[in-house]
Amino acid sequence: MNDWVDIGCLEDVPRRGARCIKTPLGKIAVFRTADDRVFAIDDQCPHKGGPLSQGIVHGAQVTCPLHNWVFSLESGNAQGADEGAVRTYPLRLHQNRILIDVQTFAAATAA
Amino acid sequence: MAEKLVIIGAGMASGRMLEHLFETDPGRYDVTLFGAEPRGNYNRIMLSPVLAGEKRYEDIITHDADWYAANNVNCRFGQTVTKIDREAKSVFADGVETPYDRLVIATGSAPFILPIPGKDLPGVRAFRDLDDVEAMVAVAEKPDAKAVVIGGGLLGLEAAAALRGRGMEVVVLHLAGHLMERQLDAAAGYLLRRELEGRGIKVHCKAQTKAILGTDRVEAVALDDGTIYPADLIVMAAGIRPETRLATDAGIEINRGIVVSDAMVTSDPDILALGECVEHNGAVYGLVAPLYDMAKVAAKTLTGMAAAFKPVQTATQLKVTGVSLYSAGDFAEADDREEIVLRDATAGIYKRVVLRDNRILGAVLYGDTADGSWFFDLLKRGTDIAQMRDTLIYGQSYSGGASADPLAAVAALPAEAEICGCNGVCKGTIANAINSKGLTSLDDVRAHTKASASCGSCTGLVEKLLMATLGDKYNPAAIQPMCNCTELGHDEVRRLIVAQELKSIPAVMQELGWKTSCGCAKCRPALNYYLVANWPGEYEDDGQSRFINERVHANIQKDGTYSVVPRMFGGLTTANELRAIADVADKFDVPTIKVTGGQRIDLLGIKKEDLPAVWADLNKAGMMSGAAYAKGLRTVKTCVGSDWCRFGTQDSTGLGVRIEKFMWGSWTPAKLKLAVSGCPRNCAEATCKDIGVICVDSGYEIHFGGAAGLDIKGTEVLCHAKTEDEAMEIIAALTQLYREQGRYLERIYKWAKRVGSDSIKANVVEDLGKRRQLFERFVYSQKFAQVDPWEERVNGRDAHEFAAMADFQMLQAAE
Structure with missing residues (x-):
C-alpha cells in the first residue's frame, strides 16, 4: 500500500540543487536536475557519511562534498571506480507538487 | 660612524659574503676579518690540482692583499679567535679584545679524525688547507714514499690521485662497499675503482681501520682483518664536521652545526653564521654552491634587506684529471622509480638516469659527462621527459636531432609551410618572431603572430615549433583537458x-x-x-x-556541521567582538573554538540550520564573513610592527588592515593568504605566504609565491616599494594578474612557476602602465565583490539552503 504525501512544490528545490526532508531514518535528499526531474536518495554517502544534498549536481548525478564520490540519482550507485550505493526513494511529480511515499520509510521503522 | 663587523674565518663563504656586502653597501661596516690560516681567501676546491702539481697556490688566490686594502678590511690572518664574549660584544684572539656590533661566524668545518691509536703521530694529515698540501708534498718528494688515504669519498680520491701522480705508492681505505657511495651507485663505483687501480692505486673497500702504527712518526696502518699497509703519510679524509667549538662555548644554539635561520642569523640576533659550520633546517652543507647562496643571503641580512636561504639541488663532479664522473640528485632504487641505464664496457662508459613519473630524480654519468648539465637542468626543472624518453639516455644532441624524435617532422618543414590556416601564418614567420622578439611561450606566439589564436587546432604544431626553435629553453606545460567533459585545457x-x-x-x-x-x-x-x-x-x-563551502559561506566538517570564522582585519580584534563571539558560542552550544593559523577565531561544529542566526549575531557586533572557505582572499596576517615592537620599521599592522580592507571579497583561482611583517625578523611569517610584505627601513619588500602546505616553499622577492600606496598598487596588480592567468585551484606559487617570475615582474614591476591597468581592473572588480555574504543571507537570500523541506520525524510517534 502506498501513502503519497505532498512535500512541497518543484520551485522549492533549486535547479541543479537539493533540499532535505527529515525522517525517523535520517535525512533524505530531494534533488532537482537542470531539466526539472526530481529524485530522492539517502542524504548520507556510504563512504564517510557525507551529506549528499550539499554536493554539486550535474546531469542526474551528484558529487559528494566530502571526498568527491559521484552517485547516480537514478540508481543510487556510485560511479567510476568507487563502489557503493545509496538507497533511492520513489517520488511523483503531480501538477508541480512533489510527492513521496511515506510508507517506504515508515514501513522500515515499523519493522 | 660605521658599525663594527667582525668575521671569524676567512674562507670561501665569508669571502663571497664580503664581495656582496661591498657591492651593495660599501661604507656601512668597519670590517675586521680573522683567519686561523696565515693567509687570505683562496679557492679551497682547487687544492687538489695544487696537490697534484697542476696548479700553484698563486693561481687559486681569490682575494689578495690589494683587494683587502681597497675595501679597508682589517685583516687578522694567522690569529685564532679563542673566545666570543656575547655580553660585552667582543671577540678575543691572542689575548687581544676586538669589539663588534655584528659578528659573523664562518669557521667552516674540521676534518673528522678517526679516534684510533696513533692518530696524533707526525705524518697523519687532513686534507683541508694549504699547510696540509705542503706537508703532503714534502713527504711525496722522498723516494719510494708510501701513502695511505683513509676515506674513498670525493676528497680522499682527489688526494689519492694527486699523490699517485707525484709518484707515491697509494692505498685507499674505504669503509663502504664501493667508492664514493654518497654520490655513486655501485656500478659507477666499480668503474671508478677499475680506473684508479689502472693508475696503480690500490683500493681496499670494507676496510675497518684499527690503528696507526709507528713510534716517532707513522710507519703503517693496521686493519681489523689483520692487513697491514706500510705508510709514510696517512691522509685522513673520512669526512668533515662543522667547526662549532667557538659557538658552543659562547652558548649559541648548536645542533650538528650552528643553527641558523633562513636569514643566516644564529640564536643571537647580532650574530650570523654561514658556510660549512652551520645547520639550516636540519641540514649541513659541504658543496660550494649552497655556501655561495648563504653568502648572498648573509650579505643581504647585514644590509637590512630580507632574504632567505633556499637550498637547491647540487651536482657533484670529481676533479681527478682524466676521470670523468658526474652525479646529481637522488639515485637510490625504490619501487616507484624506474631507471634507464647505458653501459659501454669497452669505452668505459656508464650512464644511469633515475625517473619517477617521467621526471628525472637523479643521474650518474661515468666516462662521458658531457650531458651532465643537461640532465641536471631537466632534473631541476622537473621536465616531463615522456616525449624523449626513448632517446634520453643518449644525451641532448641525440634527443634533439635524431630521426626518431617527434620534433624532426616540424624541424624539417620549409619556412613557407603554413602552420595556422585560420590566420594564414607560415613557419618562417613564427620562427622569426620567436627569435627576433625572444618569445618563449605559446601565448607569446599567439600575441605576436596570431598563430593558433583562433580555432586552436594547430596548437600542437606551434608548440613543437617553439621546441625546435628554442631547444631546451622551451618548457611546455603539457595541455591537460580541464576534465572529462571537454578536450580543452x-x-x-x-x-x-x-x-x-x-x-x-x-x-x-x-x-x-x-x-x-x-x-x-x-x-x-x-x-x-x-x-x-x-x-x-x-x-x-x-x-x-x-562547492558547498562557498555556497553557504562556511566550512563543511566531516560530520556535516560547519565552522564559522568572522573576519578580523589584519588579525586585530576588540573586547566587544570577543564578547559577541563568546555569546554566540554559549547561545549555540559551540563545541570547539580554535585560533587559526591566519590569526582568526574559528567556531566549529555549528549546525547548518543555525548558520543564519549565528551570522546575525556576529553581524550585529560589526563582524562579517572571514571567507575562510573561499578560493579568494582569506587573511592578511600581521605582526605588531612599529606601533609596539622595538624592532618594527613600519606600521605593519596598519598596512595589513589596509590591504585586507581593500582586498576582502575578491575571488581568486585558489585561496590567497597574505602577511605583513614589520621587520626582517618576519614574525608574521610573510615569506611563506602567497603574497608577503617585509617592512624595512627604506620601505616595503614585496614577496610572492610562498607555500606552506602540501609543498613548502619560501617566497621570492617581487620588488621594493617606497610607500604604502605603491605597495598596495603592486599587490593589487599582482593579484589581478594571478586572477586573470591562474588556472582554477592553482596556487600563486604554481602559477608563478608555470608562467615564470620574469613575466610577472615584467607586468607588475617593470611596465608601470600595465601595472596601473591591472590595478584598475582589480579596483573595478572589487565594486561588485565587496558584499558581505552573511548579511545577505541573514536578510533572507538562499533561505532554502538552511531549512528542511519537510519533517517526518514525528511520523512514528503519530502512528
Whole structure:
C-alpha cells in the first residue's frame, strides 16, 4: 500500500540543487536536475557519511562534498571506480507538487 | 660612524659574503676579518690540482692583499679567535679584545679524525688547507714514499690521485662497499675503482681501520682483518664536521652545526653564521654552491634587506684529471622509480638516469659527462621527459636531432609551410618572431603572430615549433583537458571565454562543445570562477556551481556541521567582538573554538540550520564573513610592527588592515593568504605566504609565491616599494594578474612557476602602465565583490539552503 504525501512544490528545490526532508531514518535528499526531474536518495554517502544534498549536481548525478564520490540519482550507485550505493526513494511529480511515499520509510521503522 | 663587523674565518663563504656586502653597501661596516690560516681567501676546491702539481697556490688566490686594502678590511690572518664574549660584544684572539656590533661566524668545518691509536703521530694529515698540501708534498718528494688515504669519498680520491701522480705508492681505505657511495651507485663505483687501480692505486673497500702504527712518526696502518699497509703519510679524509667549538662555548644554539635561520642569523640576533659550520633546517652543507647562496643571503641580512636561504639541488663532479664522473640528485632504487641505464664496457662508459613519473630524480654519468648539465637542468626543472624518453639516455644532441624524435617532422618543414590556416601564418614567420622578439611561450606566439589564436587546432604544431626553435629553453606545460567533459585545457577555455565573449556557463558549454549536458563537479566551479573573474558586474554568480563551502559561506566538517570564522582585519580584534563571539558560542552550544593559523577565531561544529542566526549575531557586533572557505582572499596576517615592537620599521599592522580592507571579497583561482611583517625578523611569517610584505627601513619588500602546505616553499622577492600606496598598487596588480592567468585551484606559487617570475615582474614591476591597468581592473572588480555574504543571507537570500523541506520525524510517534 502506498501513502503519497505532498512535500512541497518543484520551485522549492533549486535547479541543479537539493533540499532535505527529515525522517525517523535520517535525512533524505530531494534533488532537482537542470531539466526539472526530481529524485530522492539517502542524504548520507556510504563512504564517510557525507551529506549528499550539499554536493554539486550535474546531469542526474551528484558529487559528494566530502571526498568527491559521484552517485547516480537514478540508481543510487556510485560511479567510476568507487563502489557503493545509496538507497533511492520513489517520488511523483503531480501538477508541480512533489510527492513521496511515506510508507517506504515508515514501513522500515515499523519493522 | 660605521658599525663594527667582525668575521671569524676567512674562507670561501665569508669571502663571497664580503664581495656582496661591498657591492651593495660599501661604507656601512668597519670590517675586521680573522683567519686561523696565515693567509687570505683562496679557492679551497682547487687544492687538489695544487696537490697534484697542476696548479700553484698563486693561481687559486681569490682575494689578495690589494683587494683587502681597497675595501679597508682589517685583516687578522694567522690569529685564532679563542673566545666570543656575547655580553660585552667582543671577540678575543691572542689575548687581544676586538669589539663588534655584528659578528659573523664562518669557521667552516674540521676534518673528522678517526679516534684510533696513533692518530696524533707526525705524518697523519687532513686534507683541508694549504699547510696540509705542503706537508703532503714534502713527504711525496722522498723516494719510494708510501701513502695511505683513509676515506674513498670525493676528497680522499682527489688526494689519492694527486699523490699517485707525484709518484707515491697509494692505498685507499674505504669503509663502504664501493667508492664514493654518497654520490655513486655501485656500478659507477666499480668503474671508478677499475680506473684508479689502472693508475696503480690500490683500493681496499670494507676496510675497518684499527690503528696507526709507528713510534716517532707513522710507519703503517693496521686493519681489523689483520692487513697491514706500510705508510709514510696517512691522509685522513673520512669526512668533515662543522667547526662549532667557538659557538658552543659562547652558548649559541648548536645542533650538528650552528643553527641558523633562513636569514643566516644564529640564536643571537647580532650574530650570523654561514658556510660549512652551520645547520639550516636540519641540514649541513659541504658543496660550494649552497655556501655561495648563504653568502648572498648573509650579505643581504647585514644590509637590512630580507632574504632567505633556499637550498637547491647540487651536482657533484670529481676533479681527478682524466676521470670523468658526474652525479646529481637522488639515485637510490625504490619501487616507484624506474631507471634507464647505458653501459659501454669497452669505452668505459656508464650512464644511469633515475625517473619517477617521467621526471628525472637523479643521474650518474661515468666516462662521458658531457650531458651532465643537461640532465641536471631537466632534473631541476622537473621536465616531463615522456616525449624523449626513448632517446634520453643518449644525451641532448641525440634527443634533439635524431630521426626518431617527434620534433624532426616540424624541424624539417620549409619556412613557407603554413602552420595556422585560420590566420594564414607560415613557419618562417613564427620562427622569426620567436627569435627576433625572444618569445618563449605559446601565448607569446599567439600575441605576436596570431598563430593558433583562433580555432586552436594547430596548437600542437606551434608548440613543437617553439621546441625546435628554442631547444631546451622551451618548457611546455603539457595541455591537460580541464576534465572529462571537454578536450580543452584551462588556458584554452579562458582564452575562448574572452575571445568569444562567453558570459554564462551554458554559453561556454554550448560554444566550446562540452561533451556532457551539465558539466561535472570539476569544470563547473572552474567555469564559474573564470566567468566571475572575466566579467565583473555582468556575470551572475552561479551558486549551484560552487562547492558547498562557498555556497553557504562556511566550512563543511566531516560530520556535516560547519565552522564559522568572522573576519578580523589584519588579525586585530576588540573586547566587544570577543564578547559577541563568546555569546554566540554559549547561545549555540559551540563545541570547539580554535585560533587559526591566519590569526582568526574559528567556531566549529555549528549546525547548518543555525548558520543564519549565528551570522546575525556576529553581524550585529560589526563582524562579517572571514571567507575562510573561499578560493579568494582569506587573511592578511600581521605582526605588531612599529606601533609596539622595538624592532618594527613600519606600521605593519596598519598596512595589513589596509590591504585586507581593500582586498576582502575578491575571488581568486585558489585561496590567497597574505602577511605583513614589520621587520626582517618576519614574525608574521610573510615569506611563506602567497603574497608577503617585509617592512624595512627604506620601505616595503614585496614577496610572492610562498607555500606552506602540501609543498613548502619560501617566497621570492617581487620588488621594493617606497610607500604604502605603491605597495598596495603592486599587490593589487599582482593579484589581478594571478586572477586573470591562474588556472582554477592553482596556487600563486604554481602559477608563478608555470608562467615564470620574469613575466610577472615584467607586468607588475617593470611596465608601470600595465601595472596601473591591472590595478584598475582589480579596483573595478572589487565594486561588485565587496558584499558581505552573511548579511545577505541573514536578510533572507538562499533561505532554502538552511531549512528542511519537510519533517517526518514525528511520523512514528503519530502512528
